Amino acid sequence: MANDLNTVAIIGRLTKDCTLNTFQNGSGVLNFTIAVNKSQKQGNEWKEYTSFFEITYFSKGAEKLSAYLVKGKQVSVSGYLKQERWEKDGKKNSAIKIMADNVQLFGDRSADNKGSEGNFKEQSENFSDDEFPEDVPF
Numbered sequence: 001m002a003n004d005l006n007t008v009a010i011i012g013r014l015t016k017d018c019t020l021n022t023f024q025n026g027s028g029v030l031n032f033t034i035a036v037n038k039s040q041k042q043g044n045e046w047k048e049y050t051s052f053f054e055i056t057y058f059s060k061g062a063e064k065l066s067a068y069l070v071k072g073k074q075v076s077v078s079g080y081l082k083q084e085r086w087e088k089d090g091k092k093n094s095a096i097k098i099m100a101d102n103v104q105l106f107g108d109r110s111a112d113n114k115g116s117e118g119n120f121k122e123q124s125e126n127f128s129d130d131e132f133p134e135d136v137p138f
Contacts, residue, residue: 008098009078010053011106012036018069020062028062031055032069034077055079057100068105076104 012034022028031054038049055077059065069075079100086093 006080007078008081009076010034010036010098011074011076012053014069014071014073014075015052016071018066020066022063027058027060028066030057030059030062030066030069032057034075054095054097055100055103056082056097057103059103065103069103074106076102076106078102 015033015035018030018032020028020030033052033054036051036053038051039046040049041047057065057077057079077098077100079098079102082097082099084095084097
């Protein structure tokens with residue numbers, strides 16, 4: 001059976017510091033939310049729109065990367081969309097999350113850079129991990 005296409009690439013800024021959970025095998029999972037801004041012209045005026053996306057990233061280097069994923073940090077994320085469904089109080093709910101395959105950091109590599117333009121350096125660092133932990137249910 002052939003797979004359908006499910007891929008996403010997005011650039012935005014973290015809305016708060018990421019959360020890190022580690023597994024017994026040493027790998028970890030990072031969860032964070034990014035805000036993505038878009039301008040759209042309506043008549044003679046430009047309107048700003050912000051969308052928020054939840055990201056989940058499984059990685060062997062999650063602990064190292066977590067120090068850089070702080071509020072305001074600009075990142076590029078590529079991966080795929082995953083729909084989560086649950087029922088609460090008899091009501092069916094769902095949410096679409098981005099499961100990251102690759103996270104790229106933009107700006108100064110220091111963990112204390114909160115998007116400051118004064119010390120901005122055009123640097124980036126890629127983090128990717130094709131191996132998911134065996135003990136994580138999908």
